[in-house]
Amino acid sequence: MIAETVCSAVSAAGLGIAVVTAYRKRYLTAVRVAAYSLVPIGLVMTGVVKWLADTAFSPTAWAGFGVLGLAWVLFMTTRAVERRRGGTRKERRAAARAAERPDAVAPSSAPAAAPSLGQGSRSAPRPASASRGEDDFSDIEAILKKHGI
Secondary structure: OOHHHHHHHHHHHHHHHHHHHHHHOOOOHHHHHHHHHHHHHHHHOHHEEEEEEOOHOOOOHHHHHHHHHHHHHHHHHHHHHHHOOOOOHHHHHHHHHHHHHHOOOOOOOOOOOOOOOOHHHHOOOOOOOOOHHHHOOHHHHHHHHOOOO
């Protein structure tokens, strides 16, 4: 009952501020203030305020929030341990199988979208007659060419 009264008072005060703002010929701001002012009364009319009030004073609801928090902590802990170990169980098994075969290549942990750095991406060797001033910028040129700039 008190929450509904407070929300109604806040809405009425906000609408009063909107009227004063419109009187000062700031219509866009007045409409925005009026929109914000109607939110509390809308929440009361839809029953959200009553639901929040019932939830805030319910021990069962707080116990539920505690259980959700515990689940989140457990989930984040397992993610941290998984990252520290170096991947999922499936990835570790695949690496162990690859290690058993001497001719196999171990699976990489890099994402599939990472560019390969084979011979095709390297720039052509520069002639030995290049001056020292030009050589200073060769690294920069190579980086810019690599990124297509």
